[in-house]
Amino acid sequence: MRMLINVPETVVADGLRGLAAAHPGLNVDVENRVVVRGDAPVAGKVGLVSGGGSGHEPLHGGFVGAGMLSAACPGEVFTSPVPDQMARAAAAVDSGAGVLFVVKNYTGDVLNFDMAQELAEDEGVQVAKVLVNDDVAVQDSLYTAGRRGTGATLFVEKIAGAAAEEGAPLERVEAVARRVNEGSRSFGVALSAVTTPAKGTPTFDLPSGELELGIGIHGEPGRERRPMMTSREIADFAVNAVLEDLQPSSPVLALVNGMGATPLLELYGFNAEVHRVLAERGVPVARTLVGNYVTSLDMAGCSVTLCEADEEILRLWDAPVETPALRWGR
Amino acid sequence: MRMLINVPETVVADGLRGLAAAHPGLNVDVENRVVVRGDAPVAGKVGLVSGGGSGHEPLHGGFVGAGMLSAACPGEVFTSPVPDQMARAAAAVDSGAGVLFVVKNYTGDVLNFDMAQELAEDEGVQVAKVLVNDDVAVQDSLYTAGRRGTGATLFVEKIAGAAAEEGAPLERVEAVARRVNEGSRSFGVALSAVTTPAKGTPTFDLPSGELELGIGIHGEPGRERRPMMTSREIADFAVNAVLEDLQPSSPVLALVNGMGATPLLELYGFNAEVHRVLAERGVPVARTLVGNYVTSLDMAGCSVTLCEADEEILRLWDAPVETPALRWGR
Numbered sequence: 001m002r003m004l005i006n007v008p009e010t011v012v013a014d015g016l017r018g019l020a021a022a023h024p025g026l027n028v029d030v031e032n033r034v035v036v037r038g039d040a041p042v043a044g045k046v047g048l049v050s051g052g053g054s055g056h057e058p059l060h061g062g063f064v065g066a067g068m069l070s071a072a073c074p075g076e077v078f079t080s081p082v083p084d085q086m087a088r089a090a091a092a093v094d095s096g097a098g099v100l101f102v103v104k105n106y107t108g109d110v111l112n113f114d115m116a117q118e119l120a121e122d123e124g125v126q127v128a129k130v131l132v133n134d135d136v137a138v139q140d141s142l143y144t145a146g147r148r149g150t151g152a153t154l155f156v157e158k159i160a161g162a163a164a165e166e167g168a169p170l171e172r173v174e175a176v177a178r179r180v181n182e183g184s185r186s187f188g189v190a191l192s193a194v195t196t197p198a199k200g201t202p203t204f205d206l207p208s209g210e211l212e213l214g215i216g217i218h219g220e221p222g223r224e225r226r227p228m229m230t231s232r233e234i235a236d237f238a239v240n241a242v243l244e245d246l247q248p249s250s251p252v253l254a255l256v257n258g259m260g261a262t263p264l265l266e267l268y269g270f271n272a273e274v275h276r277v278l279a280e281r282g283v284p285v286a287r288t289l290v291g292n293y294v295t296s297l298d299m300a301g302c303s304v305t306l307c308e309a310d311e312e313i314l315r316l317w318d319a320p321v322e323t324p325a326l327r328w329g330r
Numbered sequence: 331m332r333m334l335i336n337v338p339e340t341v342v343a344d345g346l347r348g349l350a351a352a353h354p355g356l357n358v359d360v361e362n363r364v365v366v367r368g369d370a371p372v373a374g375k376v377g378l379v380s381g382g383g384s385g386h387e388p389l390h391g392g393f394v395g396a397g398m399l400s401a402a403c404p405g406e407v408f409t410s411p412v413p414d415q416m417a418r419a420a421a422a423v424d425s426g427a428g429v430l431f432v433v434k435n436y437t438g439d440v441l442n443f444d445m446a447q448e449l450a451e452d453e454g455v456q457v458a459k460v461l462v463n464d465d466v467a468v469q470d471s472l473y474t475a476g477r478r479g480t481g482a483t484l485f486v487e488k489i490a491g492a493a494a495e496e497g498a499p500l501e502r503v504e505a506v507a508r509r510v511n512e513g514s515r516s517f518g519v520a521l522s523a524v525t526t527p528a529k530g531t532p533t534f535d536l537p538s539g540e541l542e543l544g545i546g547i548h549g550e551p552g553r554e555r556r557p558m559m560t561s562r563e564i565a566d567f568a569v570n571a572v573l574e575d576l577q578p579s580s581p582v583l584a585l586v587n588g589m590g591a592t593p594l595l596e597l598y599g600f601n602a603e604v605h606r607v608l609a610e611r612g613v614p615v616a617r618t619l620v621g622n623y624v625t626s627l628d629m630a631g632c633s634v635t636l637c638e639a640d641e642e643i644l645r646l647w648d649a650p651v652e653t654p655a656l657r658w659g660r
Contacts, residue, residue, distance in 0.1 A: 002521035002538065002630045004596040006560045006603075014561065014599030021605040022586075022598070022618040057594035077595075191332040208332065230336045231344065256352075261591035263627045264387035265407075266334040268352070269344030273336075275351040288352040290654075292622070297593045298630070300332045320659065324620075329650065329659020 002298075008197035012054045012074055019061055023324050026064055027092075033085050035061040036071040040093040046164040046173045047071065047093030050102040050157060051086060052109055053078040055196065055297045056217055058325030059153060065323035068161035070099075077196050077297070078218045080108030086116030090125050098126035098170035100177060102156055104149030105133040128170055130177040132156055134184045134305060136245040137214030137222050148216050151255050151294050151305030152184035155317075158326060162316035176316070183308030185246040187238040188222070190215035190259065192300040213237060217259075217296045217303075231266070235273030238304045243281055248308045251286035253317060254278070255305040260295040262302055267291065270302055278306075286314055293325065332628075338527035342384045342404055349391055353654050356394055357422075363415050365391040366401040370423040376494040376503045377401065377423030380432040380487060381416060382439055383408040385526065385627045386547055388655030389483060395653035398491035400429075407526050407627070408548045410438030416446030420455050428456035428500035430507060432486055434479030435463040458500055460507040462486055464516045464635060466575045467544030467552045478546050481585045481624050481635030482514035485647075488656060492646035506646070510637060515576040517568040518552070518633030520545035520589065524626045543567060547589075547626045547633075561596070565603030568634045573611055578638045581616035583647060584608070585635040590625040592632055597621065600632055608636075616644055623655065 005011050013030055020028035027036040041047065050060045051073030060072035070093035075081035090099045099120065103113045110131070117127045134152030141148055160177035168176070190212040193202035203219045206212055211229060214222025229237070256271040258264070271290045278285055286309050294303070309317065320329050335341050343360055350358035357366040371377065380390045381403030390402035400423035405411035420429045429450065433443045440461065447457045464482030471478055490507035498506070520542040523532035533549045536542055541559060544552025559567070586601040588594070601620045608615055616639050624633070639647065650659050 002541075002558075004521060004561050004564065004592050004600050004630075004632055006562055006599070011595065011599060014602050015595045016598075018586075018598035018601035018603075018605070018620065020602075021615075022601055022620045054595055055593070057598070062594070191334060211332075228332075231334050232336055234334065256348075260593050261628055261630075262334050263385070263590050263625065264392070264622065265341065265345045265384055265627070268346075268348035268387070269336070269341060270334050271348035271352055272344050272350075273348075275348070285351075290348065290352045292594065295593065297595070298591060300334075300591075300628070302334055322658075328652075328657045 003197055005197055011197045012076060032088055033074055033081065034071060034089045034092065035064050036089065036092045037065050040070050041095035043095050044097055044167060045095055046097045046170050047090065047099040048102065048161050048164050049086060049089045049093060049099055051081045052104050053080060056295050059294045062325035063157050063323050067165045067319055067321035068323050068326065069157050077198065080112045083112045083115035083119055086113055087119035090120040090127060091123060094125045100160065100170065100173050101127060101129040102177065103129055103131050104153055105131050105146055106143045107145060126170060128174040130156065130174060130181060132181050134181060134186045136185050136241055137187055141216055142220040143218065150188060150217050151186040151257050151303050152181055152307060154255060154293050155184055155253060155307045156180045158321060159313055159316045162319035180307060180313060184305060185242045186303055186305040187241040188215045188301065188303030189213055189234055189238060190299055190301040192261065194219045194296045194299040196297065215301060217294060219296060231270045232273045235270060235277050239274055239277040242304060242306050246306060248283055250308050250310045251284040253307040253309045254285050254288045255293065256288065256290045257294050257303045257305065258292040259299040259301040260292055261298045261300040267302060274304055287317060333527055335527055341527045342406060362418055363404055363411065364401060364419045364422065365394050366419065366422045367395050370400050371425035373425050374427055374497060375425055376427045376500050377420065377429040378432065378491050378494050379416060379419045379423060379429055381411045382434050383410060386625050389624045392655035393487050393653050397495045397649055397651035398653045398656060399487055407528065410442050413442045413445035413449055416443055417449035420450040420457060421453060424455045430490065430500060430503050431457060431459040432507065433459055433461050434483055435461050435476055436473045437475060456500060458504040460486065460504060460511060462511050464511065464514045466515050466571055467517055471546055472550040480518060480547050481516040481587050481633050482511055482637060484585060484623050485514055485583060485637045486510045488651060489643055489646045492649035510643060513638030514635060515572045516633055516635040517571040518545045518631065519543055519564055519568060520629055520631040522630040524549045524629040526627065545631060547624060549626065561600045562603045565600060565607050569604055569607040572634060572636050576636060578613055580638050580640045581614040583637040583639045584615050584618045585623065586618065586620045587624050587633045587635065588622040589629040589631040590622055591628045591630040597632060604634055617647060
């Protein structure tokens, strides 16, 4: 146990209190577990709502703000939020222009967002949904039918969020979100297991000196275990796995993402190798983001997400954003 | 070993190659280990140069850009850069308005920046220096005479960087930097030891279930070891240690900093406790930054830095910044 917590039971609520304290521009309902941008609902603007289990921070609460999510619903650690949270978030951000749910493809999340859609529609909110399923590592996994949703979530939320901020109508925001997901693929690697506060010991066994190729963001099994590989070898494996499934027709956005406990120095070194492989494969990179964005608590490791970026997507990526974790002006 | 690296010998160079690939707006000289903002020298602007051992990323290379550092010099992991790097950086950013060196108080850094000042002055560059020594945990330590320089470095670099960006002359930029340092104090805690690539095993022994109060950012010993404490208890200890040495006469900027391997969810929870203690002690918080900014590779733990922020300092903190790690518009 090397956790900076009070007791496991209050980890999520404590985190929300801290988010509220650091970011007065957010409206954080700790009791009901909904994080809403302070100026919501914004007249005429489509609302963008996401959520999922906690433990992946800054996803999703750190992506709430102008130009990205309107609201986020954190569940317990690695556990879907409940439909009431999502419906409450939808009601809080709907200006009459409708709400898009961004749902990572995990069975619990999918079911609960389905129920939330019904609840919200019963209250007169128009709801569309987009499913994020970018992880090429495995088909079906613990908690998932089909491909898992991981790093592409950041691209979907940022780019659809920018479209919504510009005043695009719901069907347009939904179409952009869908296009971003369809043009995105990810692959992740674990160098250590993850320890949840409730369990207090690693949730799976990864012997020192081995890595897991194709890990999920909850420590779900990937494709295979191997003896430790170099950064260069891991980049070859991960980028080639992505490019087996995606032949980009345009320059890409690259997310070189840390799982939580891997030093930024190492992530940047890994980014050099990712760029090398992409250059060898003839894939131009338009923008690169390196850091811990879609994490798995204290897991060591990384993931690579590539997203095809035509001119519109690139423009929306570059558009201003003002959230705790992503923030830039023009 | 759970490192995402090629070989220990290339970790710093690999990281610089990756920094260059991700941030085309920087001019990264991998061979000479100098990171310079792409538009340097900026006519009429004071240059701001810092540096130090690698392993603390994003410090310092991630703070290079408009509104913050003009250049950074990374040394080997936990090892001071050499005078030639610093002198080269000074020459690259000097527009004739002079250069301020921001130096964390470690013996090697202090000596090398002294020598670099002589080298740069021999080349006709006017150089001033400010020493950062904010860590209240211990007087004298491994590598340091007097107090160590830690989290306040971020405040000094951001705020003096904003003053330089506004066109303040060297003596004014130096005075602001000095004032920020004098109004800042830090205290850090380790929940696990740190492993350097060269050694491959933890550099000190911290038994599971214990923590080290007053840790340095290279794993230097702090004040004492104790059995594991709660987030609430750690916040009480750390904030009170800071406030024993600093009685803020104005609202403060708060940096709730992760050492590298502590999840953001836990850092936000810790931030809630930091704000609680500050409220109890009657210290208003003007701005809060939560995240991994002044790190120690894969160490688990956190630090708190408070900085007195009068109106000028607050205005300079809020001024636009465009670097890999800190980025915001107006």
